[in-house]
Amino acid sequence: MMQQLRTDLELADRAAIATYLQSEFPFLEDAETLSPYVGGRAAGLERLQSFQLEKYGKQRNFLDGEVSRLSPYVSRGCLTLEELRQWALKQPRSRSVEVFVFELGWRAFFHLVYGEEGDRILQDLEEPKVPMGQHQRSLPADIANGTTGIPSMDTLIQILRETGYLHNHARMYLASYVVHFRKVSWRAGADWMYSLLIDGDFASNHLSWQWVASTFSTKPYIFNRENLERYAGSVLPGDPKKGDPFNYSYEALAERLFGGAYTPEPTGRPTGQYQ
Amino acid sequence: MPQSTPSSPSLIWFNEDGLNPGHQMVKDYADAPRVYVFDVPELQRQKISKHRVQFIYEALLEIPSIQIYQGETVAVLLQLIADWAIREVVTTETPNHIIRGWQNELQRSVALTTYPDIFPVTDTTSPRRFSRYWRKHERSWLTL
Ligand SMILES: Cc1cc2nc3c(=O)[nH]c(=O)nc-3n(C[C@H](O)[C@H](O)[C@H](O)COP(=O)(O)OP(=O)(O)OC[C@H]3O[C@@H](n4cnc5c(N)ncnc54)[C@H](O)[C@@H]3O)c2cc1C
Numbered sequence: 001m002m003q004q005l006r007t008d009l010e011l012a013d014r015a016a017i018a019t020y021l022q023s024e025f026p027f028l029e030d031a032e033t034l035s036p037y038v039g040g041r042a043a044g045l046e047r048l049q050s051f052q053l054e055k056y057g058k059q060r061n062f063l064d065g066e067v068s069r070l071s072p073y074v075s076r077g078c079l080t081l082e083e084l085r086q087w088a089l090k091q092p093r094s095r096s097v098e099v100f101v102f103e104l105g106w107r108a109f110f111h112l113v114y115g116e117e118g119d120r121i122l123q124d125l126e127e128p129k130v131p132m133g134q135h136q137r138s139l140p141a142d143i144a145n146g147t148t149g150i151p152s153m154d155t156l157i158q159i160l161r162e163t164g165y166l167h168n169h170a171r172m173y174l175a176s177y178v179v180h181f182r183k184v185s186w187r188a189g190a191d192w193m194y195s196l197l198i199d200g201d202f203a204s205n206h207l208s209w210q211w212v213a214s215t216f217s218t219k220p221y222i223f224n225r226e227n228l229e230r231y232a233g234s235v236l237p238g239d240p241k242k243g244d245p246f247n248y249s250y251e252a253l254a255e256r257l258f259g260g261a262y263t264p265e266p267t268g269r270p271t272g273q274y275q
Numbered sequence: 276m277p278q279s280t281p282s283s284p285s286l287i288w289f290n291e292d293g294l295n296p297g298h299q300m301v302k303d304y305a306d307a308p309r310v311y312v313f314d315v316p317e318l319q320r321q322k323i324s325k326h327r328v329q330f331i332y333e334a335l336l337e338i339p340s341i342q343i344y345q346g347e348t349v350a351v352l353l354q355l356i357a358d359w360a361i362r363e364v365v366t367t368e369t370p371n372h373i374i375r376g377w378q379n380e381l382q383r384s385v386a387l388t389t390y391p392d393i394f395p396v397t398d399t400t401s402p403r404r405f406s407r408y409w410r411k412h413e414r415s416w417l418t419l
Binding site: 163 | 291292293294295296297298313315318319321322323324325326327328329330331332333334335336337341342343344345346350351354367370371372375392393394395396398403405408409412413416417418419
C-alpha cells in the first residue's frame with residue numbers, strides 16, 4: 001500500500017498542516033498545540049541568526065538561559081554540525097564559542113559510538129554502577145501523562161509534550177527522576193522521550209539516558225533541591241515541601257536512592273554539565 | 276500514484292536525518308525525482324509525536340518538487356523503482372539503525388549511493404568516554 005501526500009499546502013498555514021496531517025495519520029495523538037519549532041532549513045537559519053552566542057557560556061545550564069534550540073534542525077539534518085562549528089569559529093573567540101563547539105562535540109561523539117555499536121546502544125553498554133535489576137520495565141502512566149503530583153516534573157513533561165523540545169538540563173532532571181527516583185528502566189524512559197522529541201535521535205537520546213543511568217558513565221546522575229532551584233527555579237513552579245523527594249544533601253540522597261551502593265564525592269557542586 | 280514518469284535513472288530518497296534542500300546530493304542530481312516516505316509501521320511502533328511528523332513535513336515542503344508518500348519505506352521505494360525504471364537510489368548517511376536496515380534491504384535490488392555525513396573531525400575509533408575523545412581532538416574541533 002502506498003499513498004501520496006499533498007505538497008500544495010502553504011507553509012505559513014501551520015494549523016491547516018496540522019489538521020491535514022491528523023487526517024492522513026489518524027493514529028497520531030492529537031497535539032492540540034502547534035510546536036514553536038517550524039520545520040525546515042530556512043526556519044533553522046532564522047533561529048541561528050537570533051541566537052546570542054556570547055551569552056551561551058555563562059547561561060547554558062540555566063533553564064531560562066540562552067541556548068540555541070537548534071537541535072530539531074540539526075537532528076533532522078536541516079542544518080549540519082559542521083556548518084554550526086564553522087559559524088561559531090567565525091565569531092569573536094570567547095569562552096562561549098569554545099563551550100558551544102564542545103557541546104557540538106558531544107553530538108559527534110554519541111554518533112561515533114552509535115555508528116560503531118549500532119542497535120547495541122539500546123541495551124546496557126556497561127554494568128550499572130548502582131543496582132537496577134528490579135527497575136520497572138514499562139513507563140508508569142503518571143509519568144507519561146505528566147501527573148506525577150510533583151509540579152516541577154509535571155511541568156517539564158508538559159513542556160516536552162507541548163513543544164517537542166526540552167532544555168538539556170531539564171532532560172537530565174527528568175531522566176534522573178525516572179530512572180533513579182522512580183526506579184524505571186532507562187530504556188523505557190528513553191523510548192518515551194525519543195517518541196516525543198522533535199530532535200529525537202537514538203545516539204544522543206539513548207546514550208544520554210545510559211549516561212544518567214550509569215551504564216555509559218562512571219556514576220549515576222542525580223540532582224537535589226538546591227540544584228533544581230539554582231538552575232530551574234525561575235521556570236518551574238515550587239514543589240510542596242512536605243515529602244519533597246529532592247530536598248536532601250547529595251550524600252543523603254545517594255543513601256536513600258542507592259542504599260550505600262554509591263557515594264558521591266563530597267566536593268564541589270554538580271554544574272549540570274556532563275563530565 | 277506518481278504524477279509522471281521521470282526521465283532520470285536516479286532517485287533521491289530523503290531520510291528523516293537529512294532534510295536539507297541545499298545538500299550536495301540535490302545539486303549533483305538536479306534532475307532526479309525527490310522522494311520521502313513516512314513509514315507508517317515505524318511511526319506507530321515508536322509512537323512518534325505529531326510535532327515531529329509536522330516538523331518533518333514542513334521541512335519537506337521546502338524541498339522543490341518533493342513527492343511525499345506514506346506506507347512501508349522499502350515497499351514504496353521498490354514500487355517507484357519499478358514504475359520509473361530507476362537504476363540508482365541516492366541518499367544520505369545516518370547512524371540510525373532502522374534507516375540503515377532499509378538502506379541495506381534496498382541495496383539488494385538497486386545501486387545505492389550514500390553521501391557521507393560531514394564530520395568536523397574524522398576519527399572512526401570511538402573511546403567510551405567523551406573526556407578522552409575531547410582531549411584527543413579538541414584542537415581540531417576548535418580550528419577552522
Ligand atoms: C536524557 C537526554 C536525552 C537527550 N536526547 C536528545 C535527542 O534525542 N536528540 C538530541 O539532539 N539531543 C538530545 N540530548 C542532548 C541535548 O539535551 C540536546 O541536544 C540539547 O539540549 C539541544 O538543545 P539546544 O539545541 O538548545 O542545544 P545547545 O546547547 O544550543 O547546543 C547546540 C547543539 O549542540 C548539540 N548538543 C548540545 N548539547 C548536547 C549534548 N549534551 N549531547 C549531544 N548533543 C548536544 C545539539 O546538536 C545542539 O543543537 C539529550 C540529553 C539528555 C540528557
